[in-house]
Amino acid sequence: MCGLDPIRPTLAFLGPVGTYSHQAAYDCFGNSVDYVPKQTIQAVFRSLSLDLPLGIVPQENNTHGSVIETYDILRDPAIGQSNFIRGSTILAVRHCLVVRQGVKLENIDHVLSHGQALGQCRSFLARLLPWASLVPTDSTASAAEQISNGTTAFDPYRCAAICSSIVTTVFEGLEVLLDSIQDGEANSTRFYIVSHGSDSTLPPSRISPVRREALLRTSTSQESHGTSECKRLNFVKLIKALDLEILRVDRRPALHALTFRDVYFLEVGDIGGNTPWSEKLSQALQRVTYPGIEVTLLGKW
Numbered sequence: 028m029c030g031l032d033p034i035r036p037t038l039a040f041l042g043p044v045g046t047y048s049h050q051a052a053y054d055c056f057g058n059s060v061d062y063v064p065k066q067t068i069q070a071v072f073r074s075l076s077l078d079l080p081l082g083i084v085p086q087e088n089n090t091h092g093s094v095i096e097t098y099d100i101l102r103d104p105a106i107g108q109s110n111f112i113r114g115s116t117i118l119a120v121r122h123c124l125v126v127r128q129g130v131k132l133e134n135i136d137h138v139l140s141h142g143q144a145l146g147q148c149r150s151f152l153a154r155l156l157p158w159a160s161l162v163p164t165d166s167t168a169s170a171a172e173q174i175s176n177g178t179t180a181f182d183p184y185r186c187a188a189i190c191s192s193i194v195t196t197v198f199e200g201l202e203v204l205l206d207s208i209q210d211g212e213a214n215s216t217r218f219y220i221v222s223h224g225s226d227s228t229l230p231p232s233r234i235s236p237v238r239r240e241a242l243l244r245t246s247t248s249q250e251s252h253g254t255s256e257c258k259r260l261n262f263v264k265l266i267k268a269l270d271l272e273i274l275r276v277d278r279r280p281a282l283h284a285l286t287f288r289d290v291y292f293l294e295v296g297d298i299g300g301n302t303p304w305s306e307k308l309s310q311a312l313q314r315v316t317y318p319g320i321e322v323t324l325l326g327k328w
């Protein structure tokens with residue numbers, strides 16, 4: 028982390044330079060933070076500390092859906108204890124097919140990218156490169172970097188990356204072969220801003236929040252297993268008792284031993300009135316303190 032300004036806060040993003048996460052963070056915070064690339068989404072969460080208080084992670088895409096890797100990490104008890112969601116931002120995502128200079132479509136037999144980008148270009152790939160093998164990478168820009176520096180397991184002159192055109196200004200010897208290859212015309216990805224601690228002051232953002240929101244995680248508690256309190260989550264009862272606007276629900280397998288028990292993520296919004304949002308949330312959380320059920324606030328903004 029040498030070369031970083033000791034005063035300016037640092038922000039971890041899924042690197043290398045040139046990813047969509049990097050662009051989304053820059054759109055929010057510009058030069059008011061120092062950017063620290065991390066290899067994976069998990070590494071972004073794990074790196075959060077007093078020295079590296081901020082991060083950004085992709086959360087959902089309007090054509091390919093939830094970013095599973097992010098939701099799986101949100102099951103970690105550290106989220107909601109030491110690390111928190113502090114906001115969200117949306118980036119319009121326009122993918123390019125990037126190759127080593129001179130490579131033609133018919134030369135390509137491997138397409139490298141982040142799984143989300145491969146999914147967002149599925150129809151394009153089926154139409155124009157049906158013979159190519161798809162190779163998931165840690166990020167879109169890391170696919171481009173591997174082709175540029177020749178560290179792919181494949182012949183870099185037979186590879187293409189799906190990524191932003193920005194990578195051609197970051198890594199040498201690359202060019203855009205085809206532009207705007209995403210399947211959905213209005214392809215957008217939403218990101219969560221994450222922080223170490225729940226109430227550190229965030230640097231000024233160019234993006235103002237649309238409404239007051241929060242993210243809750245709920246599941247049957249691990250401790251209740253095998254006891255009379257080990258119930259199935261009564262989801263309808265829980266949502267009614269919360270009495271908040273439910274903006275989205277995601278579901279992932281729980282990490283504990285009971286089979287087919289899930290963790291639910293509820294993104295909730297303020298339904299109006301004069302009560303401050305924090306107060307409204309703590310009242311809602313009190314209404315859902317049922318034995319055997321855990322409800323954790325993962326962040327509010």
Ligand SMILES: O=C(O)C(=O)Cc1ccccc1
Pocket residue numbers: 041045046047048049085088120141143144165166167168216
């Ligand atoms: O790999 C990236 O560039 C990311 O930031 C993750 C991602 C991938 C595809 C669309 C949006 C975000």
